[in-house]
Amino acid sequence: MLAFLSSLxxxxxxxxxxFMLVALGVTLFYGVLRIINLAHGDVFMVGAYMAFYxxxxxxxxxxxxxxxTMMGCAVLYPILDLLVFRRLRGSELGPLITSVxxxxxxxxxxxxxxxxxxxxxxxxxxxxxxxxxxxxxxLQSLLMIPLTLVVVAALYVFLRRTRTGLMVRAVAxxxxxxxxxxxxxxxVYGVVFVLAGLLVGLAAATMAPELxxxxxxxxxxxxxxxxxxxxxxxxNVEGAIVAAFILGLINSFVSGLGLADWATTIALAxxxxxxMVRPSGLVAERLGxxx
Amino acid sequence: xxxxxRFLASxxxxxxxxxxxxxxxxxxxDAYLAQVAFLTGITVILVLGESFAVGNMGQLLxxxxxxxGIGAYVSALLEMHGMPPYLAPAVGITCGAVSGxxxxxxxxxxxxxxxxxxxxxxxxxxxxxxxxxxxxxxxxIGLVGVPTFFGPLNAGNQADYIVVVWGAVIVVxxxxxxxxxSRFGWFLRAIRDSEAAAESIGLRIGTYQVATVTVxxxxxxxxxxxxxxxxxxxxxxxxxxxxxAQILATAVLGGINSFGGAVVSSLVFNGVPQMAQVTAFYxxxxxxxxxxxxxxxxxxxxxxxxxxxxxxxxxxxLGWGAGQPNAATVRRP
Numbered sequence: 001m002l003a004f005l006s007s008l009x010x011x012x013x014x015x016x017x018x019f020m021l022v023a024l025g026v027t028l029f030y031g032v033l034r035i036i037n038l039a040h041g042d043v044f045m046v047g048a049y050m051a052f053y054x055x056x057x058x059x060x061x062x063x064x065x066x067x068x069t070m071m072g073c074a075v076l077y078p079i080l081d082l083l084v085f086r087r088l089r090g091s092e093l094g095p096l097i098t099s100v101x102x103x104x105x106x107x108x109x110x111x112x113x114x115x116x117x118x119x120x121x122x123x124x125x126x127x128x129x130x131x132x133x134x135x136x137x138x139l140q141s142l143l144m145i146p147l148t149l150v151v152v153a154a155l156y157v158f159l160r161r162t163r164t165g166l167m168v169r170a171v172a173x174x175x176x177x178x179x180x181x182x183x184x185x186x187x188v189y190g191v192v193f194v195l196a197g198l199l200v201g202l203a204a205a206t207m208a209p210e211l212x213x214x215x216x217x218x219x220x221x222x223x224x225x226x227x228x229x230x231x232x233x234x235x236n237v238e239g240a241i242v243a244a245f246i247l248g249l250i251n252s253f254v255s256g257l258g259l260a261d262w263a264t265t266i267a268l269a270x271x272x273x274x275x276m277v278r279p280s281g282l283v284a285e286r287l288g289x290x291x
Numbered sequence: 292x293x294x295x296x297r298f299l300a301s302x303x304x305x306x307x308x309x310x311x312x313x314x315x316x317x318x319x320x321d322a323y324l325a326q327v328a329f330l331t332g333i334t335v336i337l338v339l340g341e342s343f344a345v346g347n348m349g350q351l352l353x354x355x356x357x358x359x360g361i362g363a364y365v366s367a368l369l370e371m372h373g374m375p376p377y378l379a380p381a382v383g384i385t386c387g388a389v390s391g392x393x394x395x396x397x398x399x400x401x402x403x404x405x406x407x408x409x410x411x412x413x414x415x416x417x418x419x420x421x422x423x424x425x426x427x428x429x430x431x432i433g434l435v436g437v438p439t440f441f442g443p444l445n446a447g448n449q450a451d452y453i454v455v456v457w458g459a460v461i462v463v464x465x466x467x468x469x470x471x472x473s474r475f476g477w478f479l480r481a482i483r484d485s486e487a488a489a490e491s492i493g494l495r496i497g498t499y500q501v502a503t504v505t506v507x508x509x510x511x512x513x514x515x516x517x518x519x520x521x522x523x524x525x526x527x528x529x530x531x532x533x534x535x536a537q538i539l540a541t542a543v544l545g546g547i548n549s550f551g552g553a554v555v556s557s558l559v560f561n562g563v564p565q566m567a568q569v570t571a572f573y574x575x576x577x578x579x580x581x582x583x584x585x586x587x588x589x590x591x592x593x594x595x596x597x598x599x600x601x602x603x604x605x606x607x608x609l610g611w612g613a614g615q616p617n618a619a620t621v622r623r624p
Contacts, residue, residue, distance in 0.1 A: 101583040
C-alpha cells in the first residue's frame with residue numbers, strides 16, 4: 001500500500017514538474033505581456049518533434065538532444081512572436097484569437113512534415129529502473145525532478161538578482177513607467193519569449209521519451225497549463241510552481257483510484273471553481289508586484 | 292436610420308445570400324454537394340451565434356462546440372426514447388439555452404481573458420463528460436441509430452434537408468438581427484464599449500452577459516438538434532475544443548458582428564474546402580495561416596475588406612465620397 005502511494009506521489013511530482021515548465025511560460029506571457037497564448041502547448045509539441053528528429057534521424061546523444069530542443073524552442077518562439085504577436089501589442093483579445101490560428105497552423109504543419117502517426121523519442125534512461133525503497137521508477141522520470149529544481153532556481157535568480165530580470169519585473173509591473181526609466185519593452189518581451197522557449201523546450205525534451213509524440217499532443221497540455229495558471233494566479237510565478245505540483249499530484253492520485261478518465265474533468269472543474277470563487281488564484285500576487 | 296430600417300439593413304443582405312446559396316444547392320447539388328450544403332448550413336448557425344456574442348458583448352466564448360454537443364446529445368437521447376423528430380429543434384434550443392444560462396450564471400463576474408479561459412474549460416468538460424458518462428452517452432463509441440428527419444440523405448430527400456437547415460439559418464439570422472437592433476443590442480454594445488459608463492446609467496452588466504451567453508448557446512443547441520436528425524450518429528469527438536476554435540476562427544475571419552461576413556466566411560472557409568474535397572489537413576492549415584495573416588492586417592475580417600473594397604471602387608469608378616473617407620479605412624491618430 002505504502003509502495004503504491006509513494007509511486008503515485010513520485011509520479012505526481014514528475015507530472016507536476018512537466019506542468020510547471022510549461023505553465024511558467026504561460027504565466028510569464030500573462031504577467032509581462034498580458035497575453036493569453038493558446039499555442040504554447042503546440043510549441044511544446046514542436047519541441048517534442050525536434051527532440052524526435054534530433055534523436056532518431058541525427059542520432060545525437062541524449063544530452064545533445066536536450067540542448068538542441070531547448071535552443072530550437074528558444075529560437076522558434078521569438079520568430080513566432082515577430083510573425084504573429086508583434087503587431088498586436090496592447091490588444092486584449094487579438095493575441096488570443098491569433099494564437100488559436102497559430103495552434104492550428106503549427107499542428108497541421110507538423111502533421112504535414114511528420115504525418116499524424118505517433119512517434120517515439122529514444123532515450124538511454126527510459127529502461128533504467130531506479131529503486132527507491134520499494135518503488136522502482138524509470139531514471140527518465142526521475143531526471144525530470146532535479147532538472148526542474150535547477151531550472152526553477154535559475155529562473156528565480158534571473159528574475160530576482162539580475163539586471164535583465166529586474167527589467168522583466170519592472171515591465172510586468174508598470175510598462176509605461178519602466179519605459180521612462182530607460183527599459184525597452186520590446187527587449188523585455190523578447191527575453192520573455194526566449195525564456196518561455198527554453199522552459200518549454202526542456203519540458204519537451206525530457207517528457208517526450210515517456211509520451212508518444214503526435215501533432216495533437218499540445219492541446220491537452222495547453223489546457224493543463226491554463227489550469228495551473230488559474231489555480232496559481234495569472235502572471236504569478238510562485239503560484240504556478242505550487243499549483244503545478246498540486247495538479248500533478250491530483251492527476252496522479254485520481255488515476256491511482258482508478259478514475260483516470262475523470263482526471264481532466266476534475267482538474268477543469270477546479271479551474272472553473274477557482275475562477276468563480278478566487279480569480280486571483282492561490283497566491284494573490286503578480287510577477288513583479290512583490291519585492 | 293430608424294430601428295426597422297436598421298434591422299432590414301443587417302438582416303436582408305445576409306438572408307438574401309443564404310437564400311441564393313440554398314437555391315443553388317436545391318437546383319444544382321448532387322448527393323455529395325447536398326451533404327456539404329447541409330453541413331455548411333450547420334456551420335453558419337454556429338458561427339452566427341458566436342459572432343453575435345463576440346461582436347456585441349466583446350467577450351470570447353470558446354465553448355460553442357459544448358453547447359452544440361449538449362443540444363445534439365439530449366435531442367438524440369430523447370428521440371431514441373420515442374420523441375418525434377419534429378420536436379427536436381425546440382428541445383435543442385431549450386437545452387442550449389439552459390446550459391448557456393448555467394454557464395452564464397457561473398461566469399457572471401468573469402470577463403475578458405478570464406471568460407475565454409473559463410468557457411474553454413467548460414467546453415472541454417462537456418467533451419470529457421460525453422466521453423465518460425458511458426451509461427448515458429455510450430462513451431467514445433457514441434450513439435448509433437438515432438432517428439432522423441427524413442431518413443438517410445439521398446436524391447429523394449436532399450431538398451428537404453437543405454430547406455430545413457437553410458430555413459433555420461434564415462430564422463436564426465432574423466432573430467439575431469432583431470436582437471442586435473433592439474434596445475437589448477444597443478445596451479450590449481454600450482457595455483462592450485465602456486463598462487463603467489454603462490454601469491453609470493444603471494445597466495446590470497452581469498445580467499446582459501448571462502442573456503447573451505444564453506442566446507449564443509440556444510443557437511448552438513439548435514444546430515446540434517438539426518445535426519443529430521441528419522447524421523443519425525453521434526460521437527464525442529465531433530464536439531471537441533478544435534470545433535470551438537474553428538467556430539471562433541470563422542466568426543473572426545468573417546468580421547465580428549457582421550452577419551453577412553459570418554455567412555461568407557463559413558462558405559469560404561468551410562463550404563468551399565469541403566466542396567473541393569480538400570483534406571482536413573489542408574483545411575486546418577489554411578484556416579490557421581489565414582487567421583494569423585488576417586489578424587495582422589485586417590482584424591475586422593472579411594467585412595472590413597469588403598467595406599474597403601466597396602469604398603475604393605466607389606471612389607475610383609464613380610468619384611463618390613472622395614471627401615469622406617470611410618471609417619474602416621482611416622487609422623485613428
